[in-house]
Amino acid sequence: MEEPQISPSEWEVMRVVWTTSPITSREISTILNEKKDWKLATTKTLIGRLVKKGMLTAEPNGRQYDYSPAVTEEKSVEEATEALLSQVCTKKAGVTIQMMLENSTLSLSDLEALEDVIKLKKETAPLEVVCSCIPGQCSCVH
Numbered sequence: 001m002e003e004p005q006i007s008p009s010e011w012e013v014m015r016v017v018w019t020t021s022p023i024t025s026r027e028i029s030t031i032l033n034e035k036k037d038w039k040l041a042t043t044k045t046l047i048g049r050l051v052k053k054g055m056l057t058a059e060p061n062g063r064q065y066d067y068s069p070a071v072t073e074e075k076s077v078e079e080a081t082e083a084l085l086s087q088v089c090t091k092k093a094g095v096t097i098q099m100m101l102e103n104s105t106l107s108l109s110d111l112e113a114l115e116d117v118i119k120l121k122k123e124t125a126p127l128e129v130v131c132s133c134i135p136g137q138c139s140c141v142h
């Protein structure tokens with residue numbers, strides 16, 4: 001269950017590879033130049049870390065490598081949200097998600113999809129969420 005965490009810089013690289021693959025480090029670097037003031041060496045370092053973490057695969061192609069994603073964007077986003085929620089007390093998950101909602105621009109269809117999820121969750125929701133923290137890491141009464 002403990003998946004490797006991706007840094008914000010590594011996410012930038014993954015988003016490029018999820019959009020276009022196979023792709024070389026030079027091509028990734030050119031695309032990211034629009035947004036980031038990184039040297040090619042920086043992009044190559046990030047790519048190297050992502051290969052080591054099993055997020056990217058590298059296929060030799062002449063003198064360079066073609067990179068492809070080893071995981072889907074959907075799976076990675078799912079793991080990142082799970083990781084975020086695992087960092088807060090289970091009792092604070094609701095407030096955390098509420099904050100994310102308030103800070104997002106959502107379309108009418110996004111909101112309708114959320115309403116469906118909420119309707120379904122309501123059918124089996126407990127009256128109160130049980131805290132699973134160790135004493136000293138949250139102020140819930142144990």
Ligand SMILES: [Zn+2]
Pocket residue numbers: 089090091131132133137138139140
């Ligand atoms: Zn707690």
